[in-house]
Amino acid sequence: MKLPGHDAIARQADEHLVTHRVKLPRKVVERPIRQVAKRLSLALLVLVATAFIVYADHDGYNDNSDGSVDLLDAFYYATVTLSTTGYGDITPVSDAARLTNIFVITPLRVLFLIILVGTTLEVLTERTREEWRLNRWRSTLRDHTVVVGFGTKGRSAIQTVCATGLRKEQVVVVDPSSKVIDAATADGYAGVIGDATRSEVLKRAEVQRARQIIIATQRDDTAVLVTLTARQLNRGAKIVAAVREEENAPLLQQSGADAVITSASAAGRLLGLSVLSPAAGMVMEDLIQQGSGLDMVERPVVKAEVGRGPRETDDLVVSVVRGHRVLGYDDPAIGSLQLTDRLITIVRATHDAKVTPDVRPIPRD
Structure with missing residues (x-):
């Protein structure tokens, strides 16, 4: 079944397709x-x-x-x-x-x-x-990150992921516009020109061997189709998708997305918070901007913290990830911290400090 607008998107993609659909970053040379x-x-x-x-x-x-x-x-x-x-x-x-x-x-x-x-x-x-x-x-690409859509959301997602130490060589951008892919390759990312709702295009991005897939398309129906195609090609990858309308979030989750970010409602909530409390809005904006001021990260529980409560740690704990559940810091079900738990904490961003592989940033809206 095709969602509305799929044919128009496919035609738009065909207009932008070129012979070499995969573009790798290269040094700037003369025209x-x-x-x-x-x-x-x-x-x-x-x-x-x-x-x-x-x-x-x-x-x-x-x-x-x-x-x-x-x-x-x-x-x-x-x-x-x-x-x-x-x-x-x-x-x-x-x-x-x-x-x-x-x-x-x-x-x-x-x-x-x-x-x-x-x-x-x-x-x-x-x-x-x-x-x-x-x-x-193609032969060396493994466990990489595929980003579908290189607009404002896609760029911000890549910057956030790369801020944790992910190399640009491990990022592949998929977009139907050749100009957008040229911009991506100029920034050091590999690019694939084509409609990501088609399996052959995602295969060129080696999505079947990707570790995580970020879907940041301009339309919600396109995001659904891309999610369905990507999940069919890769059952084990982590798929995170962005939608404009909150009512489409359940559809994305049913299509195979592990996490869905509602960009329009998130921006609206931030606007409302800023109206009620400009200071609180500034704090939230600071948390959204990775690498400056305050950052929200996910890290494992260290041995010294085992048996303690979330408030007894040195960091400001927001939530505890236990298995597949995310528990608030004040949830009685937490009890004491376990070695298999992971903590979502707020820390001071340090530009000089190296991010360890086990510390992950919290995805931004």
Whole structure:
């Protein structure tokens, strides 16, 4: 069954599809037009230099038509010689002219051919190199993070995840717009151009081997379709999706999402809180911004904390994760902390401190 708007989204994706649907981040290079212009300028410089060298010793050359070699003849001879055409109507007759052809004109001819043929060789080499990089990327990509949608929500989600130590090489962005993918690759992420509701597009992102999938599409119906497709391809990955309308959250959970963030209602609650208490709104905004001020993190219980209550720890504990349940700090069911528990705490963000792999940021809205 197709949800409303699916055909329009698919058509939009088809309009943006290109031959190479997977784009890897690469170093910034000059534009192709500028590279070609430089090569043509260098080839023209070699041609002009050769013509003036021939004209400087024009008495040592013979033109079969009139016997003399003028400036035009020198340029003509340089052109046919550098291009290896060699009609033979103008020939060097003196010893000096022949030596000049051996030691000067011939190296310039080789340089001229390298400049022209080098452009084709560079294109072929670049294609081979890009194909090799793509195959190597596919073979080494494991337990990565796939982000569907590189808008405001997708960018913020990636920044939050990468703030905990996730390398950019472990992030793959999927979006139907080639311009968006170009922006993602410019930031150092691999990108896949295409409609993420289609399984072949997600397979190009190696979603079947991903550890976690973040769905931050612009439409709720698209998020549902992407969630269904991703869950079908990967049963064990953690899927987190964002929706605009709160009524669509249960549908996302039924489709296979482990967590659903309602962006519109969350923003509305923050606005209302800021109206009632600007200071409380500032604190919540501080918690949302990862890496500055206060941060909310999830960490394991250390041995020294086993047997204590949540309020007896050094950190400010908000909740306790026990099994699949999230208990408030004042929930009587907690009792004393266990070694298998995990704590959700509020800590002071430190830019210089390294984040340990077992400390996780709490996903932001």
